[in-house]
Amino acid sequence: MSAELPAPVRALLDAANANDLGAFLAAFAADGVVDDWGREFHGADAIRTWSDGEFIGVEVSLEVTDVEQRGDETVVTAQVGGRGFNGPSHFAFRVAGDRVARMTIRA
Template identity: 60%
Template sequence: MTPPVLPVPVAAALEAADAGNTEDFLAAFADDGAVDDWGRVFRGREAVRGWSDAEFIGRQVTLEVTGARTEGDTTTVSAQVGGNGFNGPSDFAFTVAGNHVTLMRITG
């Protein structure tokens, strides 16, 4: 299966997370970008770092993209999540402005 073509900031965030590279993951976000983890919102790179250290990259997350769709400025990525935290299928909705992610919302 051919991997889906993703907007550059989305692909960069996913690749960095899968590689365990926190700095590159954060660089994919706008300065005031946010993660919405089931209603818990972490805004700004330092807040996103804290969330990621505790629940995402810090848990050795792995992401195998299984599909993606884009509507307007939002790309929803389906992935099989592994690591030492949540494991199983999940959806991530990325809102992009320019060259950065402004919101990564865990939706399923």
């Protein structure tokens, strides 16, 4: 890995791998956003609904293979497993203070 994971990103990834929805949601800022290939989910209720169907709810696993810092984003390359999408993916994180402000999932 070429960069260190910021603590809020590490907390979010650990929560996802533990399939701990409460800790996953707590990793986001109050106005946090998930952008899943252009579909945006704003705030805890919308992120919870998205996650129930496509992330924690399908027992996601994320094996981090690389971390890069690109400006104000931390880009994580991970092998995704679980009962949903499986395969390599990139997650770009923007952090605000001690929480994740935005998680963007892209190719």
